[in-house]
Amino acid sequence: MLCKGLKLRIIFIITLVIILTAPGVSSQDRHPGIQLIKDKGKLVVAMVNADHPPFFMVNEKGELYGLDVKLGKDIAQELDVKVEFNRKAKTFDEVIAMVVRKEADVAISKLSKTLKRSEKVLFTTPYIVLRRGLLINRLKMAQTGDDGGPIEFITNLRGDIGVIAASSYVDFARRMFPKASIKEFSTWEDVISALEKGSVLAAFRDELEIKKIIRARPGISLKVQTVVFKDTKDPIAMAVSWDNPFLLYWLNEYLETRNFDLDADKLLSEYSGIFSSGNR
Amino acid sequence: MTKEKKRNPLFSWNLLLNPWVVVVSMILGMFIGAYHKRFAVGLAPFGNMYVSLLKMCVLPILISAVAYSLGGLLRAHAAKTYLKRLLVVFSVTLVLTCAFGLASGVVSRPGTGLNEDILGRIINDSPLAPDLEIFFFQPNDPSEQLPGLLKFVVGIIPANIFYSLTNDRNLQVLLFAIILGFAIGLISTKASDNLLILLDAVFKVFSKIIRWIIYALPFGLLCLMADLISRIGTEILLSMIKFIVVFHVCATVVLIINTVIIWKRSGSSFTFVLSALKEPIILAFGTRNGFATLPSALDALHEKLNFDQTSTNLLVPLGLTICRYGNVLYFAVAIMFIAQLYNASLGLSGMTMALICTVLAGMATSGATGIVILSMLAIVLEPLRLPLEAVLILFIAIDPIVEPMRTVITVHSSCSAASLISDRPETPGEYAS
Numbered sequence: 265m266l267c268k269g270l271k272l273r274i275i276f277i278i279t280l281v282i283i284l285t286a287p288g289v290s291s292q293d294r295h296p297g298i299q300l301i302k303d304k305g306k307l308v309v310a311m312v313n314a315d316h317p318p319f320f321m322v323n324e325k326g327e328l329y330g331l332d333v334k335l336g337k338d339i340a341q342e343l344d345v346k347v348e349f350n351r352k353a354k355t356f357d358e359v360i361a362m363v364v365r366k367e368a369d370v371a372i373s374k375l376s377k378t379l380k381r382s383e384k385v386l387f388t389t390p391y392i393v394l395r396r397g398l399l400i401n402r403l404k405m406a407q408t409g410d411d412g413g414p415i416e417f418i419t420n421l422r423g424d425i426g427v428i429a430a431s432s433y434v435d436f437a438r439r440m441f442p443k444a445s446i447k448e449f450s451t452w453e454d455v456i457s458a459l460e461k462g463s464v465l466a467a468f469r470d471e472l473e474i475k476k477i478i479r480a481r482p483g484i485s486l487k488v489q490t491v492v493f494k495d496t497k498d499p500i501a502m503a504v505s506w507d508n509p510f511l512l513y514w515l516n517e518y519l520e521t522r523n524f525d526l527d528a529d530k531l532l533s534e535y536s537g538i539f540s541s542g543n544r
Numbered sequence: 545m546t547k548e549k550k551r552n553p554l555f556s557w558n559l560l561l562n563p564w565v566v567v568v569s570m571i572l573g574m575f576i577g578a579y580h581k582r583f584a585v586g587l588a589p590f591g592n593m594y595v596s597l598l599k600m601c602v603l604p605i606l607i608s609a610v611a612y613s614l615g616g617l618l619r620a621h622a623a624k625t626y627l628k629r630l631l632v633v634f635s636v637t638l639v640l641t642c643a644f645g646l647a648s649g650v651v652s653r654p655g656t657g658l659n660e661d662i663l664g665r666i667i668n669d670s671p672l673a674p675d676l677e678i679f680f681f682q683p684n685d686p687s688e689q690l691p692g693l694l695k696f697v698v699g700i701i702p703a704n705i706f707y708s709l710t711n712d713r714n715l716q717v718l719l720f721a722i723i724l725g726f727a728i729g730l731i732s733t734k735a736s737d738n739l740l741i742l743l744d745a746v747f748k749v750f751s752k753i754i755r756w757i758i759y760a761l762p763f764g765l766l767c768l769m770a771d772l773i774s775r776i777g778t779e780i781l782l783s784m785i786k787f788i789v790v791f792h793v794c795a796t797v798v799l800i801i802n803t804v805i806i807w808k809r810s811g812s813s814f815t816f817v818l819s820a821l822k823e824p825i826i827l828a829f830g831t832r833n834g835f836a837t838l839p840s841a842l843d844a845l846h847e848k849l850n851f852d853q854t855s856t857n858l859l860v861p862l863g864l865t866i867c868r869y870g871n872v873l874y875f876a877v878a879i880m881f882i883a884q885l886y887n888a889s890l891g892l893s894g895m896t897m898a899l900i901c902t903v904l905a906g907m908a909t910s911g912a913t914g915i916v917i918l919s920m921l922a923i924v925l926e927p928l929r930l931p932l933e934a935v936l937i938l939f940i941a942i943d944p945i946v947e948p949m950r951t952v953i954t955v956h957s958s959c960s961a962a963s964l965i966s967d968r969p970e971t972p973g974e975y976a977s
Contacts, residue, residue: 396680402931403886412675415684440680478668483660485667486885486934493680 269516297510298343301369306346309336310359310368317476318535319374331531335391335502338516339370360385363503369511371503376432381503386512387521390499392526393431396436397474398425398491399467401459405489408449418491423462423465437468440496452530460487470498470522471528479532480539560759566826569762570769577773584774587767593820594764597757598827598836598870601750603709603717605839606861608747610721611728613858615740618729626855629965634867637961641798642902645873646895648794655785656884662783663938668895670937675770696908696923714835715910718865721872725858747857752838758823765830772832772944780941789943791877795949798873802960809963810849811972820848820973821959829948834864837955845959850973855966863958865910869916872906874946879924882935890928915940 276295294302301307311332315321320330328349340347350368353359359371363385377387398418405414408423421441427433429448437446447464449455456477459467467474471492478485504511559565577584596691617623649655678684702708702716709717728736807817824841828834838861845856863869879898883890890898905923912920918939925932 403888403932406925406931407929415678418676418678419680419684478664481661482664482668485664486660489676489931491676491678494677495679495681531656 272509272513272516274336275509281508282535295510295514297508297512301343301345302506304345306348307336307340307343307370308348308350308368310353310362310371311336311349311351311373312353312356312359314354316374317538318472318531321538330535331392331526332374336370336372338522339515342518357381360503363505366505369504369508370515374500375503376385377499384506385503386506386509387501387503388512388515390501391524392500392528392531394500394528395471396440396493396496396498396499397431397469397471398493399456399459399474399477399488400491401462401465402487402489404462404465414489421466424463426458426464426467428469430454431515433468441468456484457520460484472531475528475532476539479536557759560762563822566765567764568633569766570826570830573766573769574771574773576766577775577959580770581774584770588771591764591767591771594757594760594767595833595836597764597833597837598754598831599833601754601757601940602835602838604746604750605722605725605754605842606714606717606835606865608743608750609716609782609842609857610861611725612740612743612747613745614722614725615728616854617858618726618795619733619736623729628857628964630859631919633961633964634863637957637964638867638869638872638903638906639899640782641869641957642872642876642899642906644798645876646898646902648790649877649884652786652790652793653880653884654877655881657786658885659783662779666777666780666783666941667934667937670941678794697876712913714865718861718910721861725800745899751839751843753859754843758840761827761830764814765826768830775944776887777941780938784938784942787877787881788942791874791946792949794873794877795870795953798869798953798954802956805960806849806963808850809968811968812849812974816974817849817902820844821956824959825952828951832947832951834868834870834951834954834958837951838864841955841959845907845962846971849963850969850971851963852966852969856962859962859965860958863961864954866907867958868906868909868954869957870950870955871909871920872903873953875902875905875921875924875951878921878935878939879928879930882921882925882930882932883928885935887932888928888930898924901927914942918943 283364309332311320316330318330320328320332322328336349337347350362352367352535353362356373356375357406359368359373359375360381361384362368363371364456371385375381375387377390381387398421400418404423405417411494415474420443422443423445424447425437425441426436426447426449429450434446434448437444445463450468452473455464455467455469474490474492477489478488498513502515556662572586576587614623699711699713700715700719702713702720705717705720707713708720728739760773802822803814803817806821807814810817812820821844824837824844827840828837831837841864842853844855845851845855845860876898879902883894901924905920908923909917916934919932921936921939922932
């Protein structure tokens with residue numbers, strides 16, 4: 265983290281020196297990345313065109329809200345400009361592409377930091393780190409468990425694990441649970457109902473989605489056990505164009521100053537309203 | 545009890561022993577617990593002090609009563625007949641209690657028609673049931689294992705009797721007392737006489753202390769009940785009401801059967817039996833500690849109902865320690881609750897397994913306190929392949945409600961078993977001077 269900050273600072277200073285010494289550019293109060301947004305008078309935030317509560321979703325009145333929306337608005341307010349959410353992108357990778365094409369200043373869209381994406385854009389420090397987790401059918405666990413205890417049982421999971429088809433979790437599951445057989449379902453709801461029926465032993469996804477199920481349908485706690493893997497990390501961060509390290513630097517300063525200190529539980533408590541509609 | 549003391553014209557301390565005073569103080573305590581929670585919390589330490597005071601006398605009484613009685617029986621060569629009766633009565637009554645609990649569970653189906661959302665919320669909100677957070681790639685700290693039967697058997701023998709005495713390992717203490725009693729009975733009369741006299745004196749001294757402590761019973765019960773009631777959540781009470789009612793109905797039936805047994809064996813009238821046993825029952829209900837009730841139960845059987853002291857002094861501690869009837873009955877109903885909750889049909893082999901393991905699990909709870917008692921359910925659930933963790937939270941949440949009755953059953957059934965094993969009193973207690 266320190267190394268990275270240092271690196272960014274060096275990049276920033278070098279770039280600043282280049283700009284300041286470049287002919288025809290007058291010295292400015294602000295660095296150019298920020299000045300660009302100031303000149304436009306608005307901050308364009310790219311966001312996927314599908315709800316991902318509690319990161320971004322639309323309420324009954326049609327208003328967009330959620331953590332990513334709150335961050336976008338807050339950043340714009342800090343910069344003293346208007347905010348515009350561009351939701352044309354249909355997939356997460358399209359959001360990245362929009363930043364690359366500079367159709368948006370920043371992408372705040374529950375983006376997982378990956379090496380592949382880092383080839384195209386610059387990621388800020390993560391504003392929340394999600395971990396991977398499992399929901400395990402308690403009855404099936406008792407029926408198939410041996411004497412090794414629950415931790416032994418989970419880390420050497422045998423049996424069927426349900427995941428969403430063609431998601432990154434198919435691959436994660438294969439690597440983490442080589443002794444288990446991976447069953448793919450088209451939606452998360454299908455995975456959960458298979459889990460409840462006992463046709464799969466466990467459901468595998470990120471911590472947030474796992475805890476969402478427990479909160480939306482508390483009754484399921486009798487039947488399933490939640491497991492979170494403390495050493496699996498999925499950092500969620502904002503992305504900016506690779507040629508705007510100024511904005512990246514500013515955003516990292518912003519995150520450091522605000523010190524949100526978020527985790528899945530805090531986030532779900534803050535947006536507990538999303539469960540009141542009842543997802544049954 | 546000396547009769548002269550009762551005739552104090554101005555004020556009788558014995559007023560404090562009046563059952564109505566005791567009942568009124570209990571009700572007052574419940575009222576405080578229900579409507580003045582803060583006051584109830586303030587009273588809790590005094591309730592705990594009262595239980596500590598009773599427990600203070602338990603170990604000397606346990607050791608002296610068991611060792612003295614066993615030594616005496618062996619010297620009189622009467623132990624053999626008792627031993628046979630003891631084994632038969634204890635095992636038969638335990639199995640019957642368990643079978644009754646299981647059958648009631650099958651008939652009344654406490655684990656059906658539950659509001660799973662409320663129960664789930666209680667589980668989610670409990671600090672005892674967080675997500676299982678574990679390392680996947682790095683090694684985890686060794687987890688706490690649920691109790692197993694083997695661990696229990698290995699743990700019966702005390703490596704250091706003083707450690708057992710200071711750490712409430714009552715089962716180990718009991719084993720030590722039995723061995724001590726055996727040894728006393730088998731050495732020469734001359735040598736053991738002094739030791740027996742000493743043990744008898746210890747027993748009498750601590751019984752006297754208990755008599756004094758009983759005078760503070762109304763106050764102690766008031767504090768205990770206030771604390772207990774204040775800790776009961778209405779939501780969990782309502783959502784588990786079926787289970788709670790089924791258990792209490794079963795317990796009441798067992799209480800009635802016990803009273804009839806003691807009535808028939810003692811030769812006293814039914815009402816006399818009821819009044820003789822009211823003190824141990826109230827104490828058990830109020831203190832929720834079977835051992836704290838031991839002196840009072842011994843007193844009721846010998847002093848009031850006139851059963852032979854040597855045998856009751858041995859049998860009641862044995863029953864209280866090894867045969868936890870209350871826990872066996874509770875576990876039996878709980879097993880059926882869990883099986884129904886998870887829609888698991890046990891079948892004949894499963895029920896047989898449940899019967900055997902529940903009795904063993906009930907015995908394994910001897911010496912355990914609090915949550916550990918409930919976690920002994922694992923002994924039954926593991927062979928039945930049923931999960932415990934989620935339901936355990938619910939059982940812990942309702943424990944303040946059911947624990948009093950569980951203790952009453954353990955104490956009362958131990959008395960009833962003791963009355964079956966020991967000889968009928970020559971003169972019924974009612975007519976003895």
